[in-house]
Amino acid sequence: MKKLNKYLGIAVMAAISMFACNPLQLDEIEDPNNPSVGSVSNNATREQIQFLLTGLESRHRGYVTNISQAWNTFGREIWYLNGSDPRFQTDWLGQNGRTPDNAYFGFGTTGGGSWASPYQAIKQADVLIQASLGAGTLSDADRKAVAGFAKTIKGYQFMIPANWVYQNGIRIDVADPLNPGDFVTYEQALDFIKTVLDDGDQDLSAAGGGNFPFKLTRGFDGFNTNAALKQVNRAIAARLNAYRKDWQGVLTALDASFMNLSGNLNAGPAHPYGAAPDVFNPIFYVRNAVVTTMIVVHPSMLEDATPNDLRVANKLFERTAPPITVSTDAGTLVGTHQDNRWATNTQSIPFIRNEELILLKAEAHANLDQTSDAVDAINIIRNAAGIGAYSGATTKDALINEILYQRRYSLWAEPWGHRWIDARRYGKLNEIPTSFDGGTIFTQFPHPQSELNWDSYIGN
Structure with missing residues (x-):
């Protein structure tokens, strides 16, 4: 079983442990030295709920490294140059015909x-919700608040595998880790995620x-109230909803x-990091x-x-030390x-910022042929970047191209792979x-082999 870092251990080991061979499987062993799910299923203390909740925040950031490196490579926002392992270049860039x-x-x-x-984050959210329901020390409002937070994170996390395998589909029924549901289509997954987020919104209202x-x-x-x-x-x-093409x-x-049209573009919730x-x-x-x-x-x-785009000046550092170079079969x-x-x-x-929200507003207006509103939102971003107001064509196609271009620089290399997903949709x-x-641009990925092995194991 994987060793958890100390931060995660305090928060998560009080609640759950994952079998390495199956990320959905919870450790059911009752052990007073390493409390399991059973210890929080009935009448959990407020301290245990706090541990679970902090653990969920930690799980929530588990995708950042992999997606920041890989998905942004797929969209050619970055290269993750690795002189020790050529597969980060040959495989991730699809060189020499390499396909997923x-x-x-x-x-x-x-x-x-x-x-x-x-x-794993999704299962952590489920355990947190279940524990809160059985916690006698929590009021009904407390339970609703906890459930609303957990479902918000759960909805966010479901979007990650959905966008990775795309039309190959994901499992959304994972309540029973030993008997997960079948794969559903991308569209069905997005509709399901909407219900999760909507339920979370209603829970937070009820809190x-x-x-x-x-x-x-x-x-x-700044986001630690139920309303926020x-x-x-x-x-x-x-x-x-942008992925669902539900523009209204x-x-x-x-x-x-x-969203605040006159506010700080960087405002938004974040994944925290710190020293040991x-x-x-x-x-x-x-740097350098x-x-x-x-x-x-x-x-x-x-x-x-x-020229003179402040996003380039602020985000992209030109090295004065020697450039990073890696030799590959393609040069x-x-x-x-x-x-x-x-x-x-x-x-x-x-993990989501005001700047993205304003660009989503521009995109929705453009797709609804609300040209003036779209241009107004675009200009908020352009003026903040110091490149002046938009003066191009105002056809839907022209506005979408402009919005996608602005998203490239406003959302560059954020831990989501925006450009790869944007270009695909x-x-x-x-x-x-x-x-x-000399590489290839991938459309989607197949299910991991271990996921298929699990199906074979269950089938036998």
Whole structure:
């Protein structure tokens, strides 16, 4: 069984433990030295609920490293150059005709942030909800608040495997880890996620006003009331509705979110990081570090940039030390710029921001042929970037192209793979350049082999 870091241990080992071979399986062994699910199923204390909730926050960030490195490579926002293991280049870039298979490098179910980690967070949310229902020390309002928070995180996490395997579908019925449901289509999964988020929104409403009844980490500073958590829930729902192409639904969700057209573009909840016993920001790299492994800026981001764009100046650091270089079968890859977003290795990483919400507003208006509103939202982003108001064509196609371009620079390398998903949902994967690395742009991934092995095991 995987050893959990100390931070996760305090929060999670009080509640659950995962079998490495099956991320949905909970340890049912009753052990007073390592309390299991049974110890919190009936009449959990407030302290135990707090442990579970902090554990859920920790689980919630489990995808960040893998997706920041891999999905942003697929969309050619970055290269994750790794001088020690060539598979980060050959496999992830699809060089020499490499295509995804069930044993694709870097995505095993025991550690892959695109598959195992989200489902572990989902199960953590389920355990938290169940424990709160049986906790006699909690009021009905407390239970609703806890359930609303858990379902908000649960909905977010379900979107990760759904967007990884795309049309291959995911399991949404995972209540019984020994008998999970069948795979459902991408569209069915998104509709299910909507119900999860909507239920969470209703729970937070039923919890009433006031502060959230338990302590959240600093990642939720400014969002630690029931009303503010409802806004986070609706922000996530807005992203989901864009994937569902429910454009009015996007606008409705945004109206109830924390979107602020004149506010700080970076405002939003975040994944916190810290020194031991916590873990450091996994995508922080010392500027000008002389290393052979680093996330670097993809050359197309520099080539396609608008002159004097403040996002380029602020986010992309031009190295004065030697560039990061890695030799591959398709030639040498050279990284001249690195990530400049993180001042320290303990800085939090936002998981949804006001800037994304404003761009979602622009996208929804454009798809609804509400041209003036779309341009107004676009100009908020352009003016903040110092590149002036939009003066191009105002056809739907032209506005969508402009919005996708602005999303490339506003949401660059965020832990979601926005450009890869955006290009796929608009049929523009062929516009992502491969000339710099001789690779391939993937559309989706098959289910991991261990997931298929589980089905074979159950079938026998």
